Amino acid sequence: MALFAPLAQVTPVDWSPLWISLKTSIVATIITLVVGLAAAYWRERHKGSAMALVDGIFILPLVLPPTVVGFFLLVIFGRNGPVGRVLLRLGATVVFSWPATVIAAAVVSFPLMYLTARAALEQVDTRFLEAARTLGASEWRVFREIALPLAWPGVLAGTILSFARALGEFGATLMVAGNIPGRTATIPIAIYFAVEADDMHRAIVWCVIDVVISLALLGGLYHWAYTPGTRPARETKP
């Protein structure tokens, strides 16, 4: 087994896992960004002991094994599941199709977005929001023009973390979307099945590609966050 054969000699037959992974991660990240931000902003404005349960549910996908998340998704979106049955009546099947990879990736990356965005929004002094309200701003304007810009560095960090998590998603995706080459086979899944099929060359190529993408993302994030001058100086306190 020529594990260390020069990479140049290896020509993967099929590049589709790369495109599927990128497409899935981008769409999942957009969904996570919107839903996670909305949930974080909503949660910031509603305090109370009952909210601990809400927090728990929101953060659960982070701590559960991905297979458990995948199992729940299968139950919910399966033919007999509450959502699956409705979709089936509309003529759509989610399970074992591309949208399932997006759902799996969005669900597992949601807690990262939620937690980071909440921490960032929490740092925004309420006096700014109150000042905006007394100046006649609608709640939407308060969010878009004051809260979001002031929390933006944190929200952006959350977005990048979510994207990285979505890109690396394996367990839940396999459970709910399976391994359909050209449709649901993302890079992590392609790696797993390449190894299983004893195709080490292909596994290595995908591993290297994955490492490169992840490094570029995280390196970019750290560069942006810790190099003076790359990030606009903002105070979040008056």
Add this chain to the structure above:
Amino acid sequence: MPLEIQITKRLAEFTLNVSITAGDSPLGILGPSGAGKTMLLRCIAGLERPDRGRIVLDGRTLLDTEHGVDVPSRDRRVGMVIQHYALFPHKTIAENVAFGLHHLAPSERTQRVDELLERTRIAELGKRYPRQVSGGEQQRAALARALSIEPSALLLDEPLSALDTHLRSQLEAQLQEVFLVYRRPTLLVTHNVEEAYRLGRELLVLSRGQIAASGPREDVFRHPPSLEVARLTGCKNFSRAQPISEDTVQAIDWRCQLRVRTFRGGPVACAGIRAHHIDFVESSDGSSSSENVFPCWLVRSSESPFRVTLFLRLHQPPDESGNFDLQAEVYKEKWEHFRGRPLPWHVRLAPELLFVMPE
């Protein structure tokens, strides 16, 4: 009836209970920290909700808990300036001022912003960010921003407290100017007695959420209704007192009888006089102005640049304890005049300047 407020709100330590009408002249709100002053302003601005009450501004009902009316902050048209200004840090000064003019066309908006910056004398700072300008300039920008919405009422919460003395007087003058033009209900919270007096024609003294005094500033200072109000308005000399006749009280701590003017009968528990109202006279010479003239000894003195505070013991030389009965404040010129005289000196506690209060 420009601004009528009648609210009750339970707070952790006490209940805020305020019922007052603010006219077109500025109302200064005095009180110790934690008396509910800021909470009162926040209720008017719609940032806090009172448990019960009514707020009517220019005939518009902003709050009426009985009828379920609670107009949100954004529709109240109440301008607010707080201690640290809360200028949006990611917007320039001009963008900050323009924030409340969202509904105007861009050209009109720019023009209005320029006018406001001009009026608050920061015309050249529009393009800077709040962190790039001084505290005083931030305060001016916050004022311009609050005025931008042409508010029906203006609320100022310790607007000068974050500034040093020199800037304070400049910005106080700026506020005076604004008050001359802006003739709407203006509430100004401060813990500085002199600032409250200079800026507020009317005064409201709050103590633990209750109104301790309210009315024209002269009245509140001349006839404080209670010991606490006298203290909060800067009075430093007090003595327990018992009425003896219609115009005489026995001052227990000062060990003497005092003729008083403002005494209208009823229970009197305390007499007081302001430090700068204590007069030093040649001696008790039996003339008509000899009422309430007492010998006193100097215990110690404390000098400020232009004034001196004298701590005095009445009727007897000071003992080792260093106890004093009165503190008097006099200009240095006057002090130079009599400091060389032999003790005892004589002080006169003019009946019209003494006040007597229930406990």
